Amino acid sequence: MKFVCDKNSLSEGINTAIKGVSSRTTLPILQGIKLIAKNDKIKFIGTDLEIGIECEVPALVQQEGEAVIPARVFSDLVKKLPEGEVEVVSDTNNFIKVVCGDINFSLSGSNPEEFPEIPEVSREKSFKLSQSVLKDLIKKTVFCVSEEQTRPILTGVLFEVFQNEIKAVALDGFRMAIYSYKSEEAFFEEEVEKYSLIIPGDTLEEISKILKEEEEDVYIYYTSNQVLFQINNTKVISRLLEGTFINYNAVxxxxxxxxxxxxxxxxxxxxxxxxxxxxxxxxxxxxxxxxxxxxxxxxxxxxxxxxxxxxxxxxxxxxxxxxxxxxxxxxxxxxxxxxxxxxxxxxxxxxxxxxxxxxxxxxxxxxxxx
CATH class of the missing domain: 3.10.150.10 (DNA Polymerase III, subunit A, domain 2)
Structure with missing residues (x-):
């Protein structure tokens, strides 16, 4: 693999994908970010097996390929590079060279074939929200999710998607937040009352860090057990929590x-x-x-x-x-x-x-x- 990329684009890709990397993992491969160089784009992938984050940035790809590079070291290194173009080269022994002007770094990477695949999420069911609305829904509810794993369902936020309304609900047994957003546009065309998704609070907190206070849309695709957030050039894939949420109206x-x-x-x-x-x-x-x-x-x-x-x-x-x-x-x-x-x-x-x-x-x- 060999490519040349602007330092700021490289930094954007790393800093987005690293939000999916856990510092607590016992699997060394998951402490890395996977890079895929193809079609004059670099895809950065980070995952802790609960959440996967992918970000694509433009680059001059001179040799297509893949590499896994230590996330924290790579992130810190790129931050300290001067403005300009950065060349990244990997060899068959998974060594990665990073060159910027007269600066040369060599890092020991991992075998990209051992990096877990990020699952594909079907795009049959979806709805969209502006980044600012989704950020607001998260901000007003996610702090109420439970930190205890004894009731896993309460570690997530319930999203109830009605024809023209989205309700976000979080509770931990001591407090509860409910935020309702109404829209003139329908969120779906099917003849059903609502769709319910319980999204892990940790996932939503990482998404909130990526979102901006703007009206550009986020596309949300979901199945019975997975959800995908498409935010411009970034994808966030997460499992959904399974089970029945508490009947919050009754309490x-x-x-x-x-x-x-x-x-x-x-x-x-x-x-x-x-x-x-x-x-x-x-x-x-x-x-x-x-x-x-x-x-x-x-x-x-x-x-x-x-x-x-x-x-x-x-x-x-x-x-x-x-x-x-x-x-x-x-x-x-x-x-x-x-x-x-x-x-x-x-x-x-x-x-x-x-x-x-x-x-x-x-x-x-x-x-x-x-």
Whole structure:
């Protein structure tokens, strides 16, 4: 294999494919990126067997071929090269030469025939979203996926694709996020109510790093157990999580007795101050909701704090406590200036909604007060 490629294009390919490479793998071959030089393009492939990422960039291919090169070393090397053209050559013993001007590197690669094949995903079923919308769907939900493997289904985000709506739902047993995006264009033509995909949270976090805040479309192809995201010159292939997702509608509280309208930034600032003192085990902060105020307080061995915020309150007065980290995660995902907090009593979940057009909802379970 022999090709010449601009340093910036080379860097783009490596930095995209490396998102599929796991540093924790026990298989040495998976610590590498596979390069395929063909038809004046270089394809970069990284995989950890759960997710596969492919990126194509233009290059002058002088000899077609394949190579597997250590991902981290190659990435760090290319970052430190000067601007200009880079020549990459591999031989039959899997040694790779990298030449840029008077700079010469030689790296030991792996046999490309031992690199696992990335599965092909059927393109029969698909829908498309702009990059900015998909990025927003991920941002507003993925932080709620479970980090525990005891219930694998909860480590993913449920995407429910209706005719003119996509709902993204994530929950971990303590909190839940639901974000609904409506479109004038139909997402599919078939006579079915909806399609459901449960996409691993890790996959979505890597996709979010590739997506840009723009209106260019992402094409999403899926089967019963796999999904493919086509983002310009990049493909991300992942398995889907199998099983039945929790009936999230059944756990949503209703018949609220108290509503609190609050400025998001002021509320966040107060919670962050309370978190400095809160007990580290469950980051407990307490709310005392009065006629037109909310007192946010926390105490631990570190000390205590209390702060009174002027807010709009409708309904019953209330005392309730929460894990402040869960509250802050939700507020950071909300773009609007004001939020409404909906309460039933001190033992039922809190619902947070932004004041605005977006249909976003966040639910959090309270912490029991002694």
């Amino acid at each position: 949503l509280p209703r018949d609220f007795k108290t509503e609190v309208l609050v400025n998001k930034e002021i509320f966040m600032d107060s919670l962050e101050r309370a978190s400095l003192i809160a007990e580290s085990k469950n980051n407990l902060v307490k709310f005392n909701i009065g006629d037109n105020f909310i007192i946010i307080s926390s105490n631990s061995e570190k000390g205590s704090m209390s702060e009174k915020l002027e807010v709009e309150v409708k309904g019953m007065l209330l005392e309730i406590a929460f894990n402040s980290r869960y509250l802050l995660d939700a507020l950071k995902a909300i773009d609007e200036e004001e939020v409404v907090l909906y309460f039933i009593n001190s033992i039922n979940p809190l619902i947070i909604k932004p004041v605005g057009e977006k249909e976003y909802l966040y639910m959090i379970l309270p912490v029991k007060l002694n």
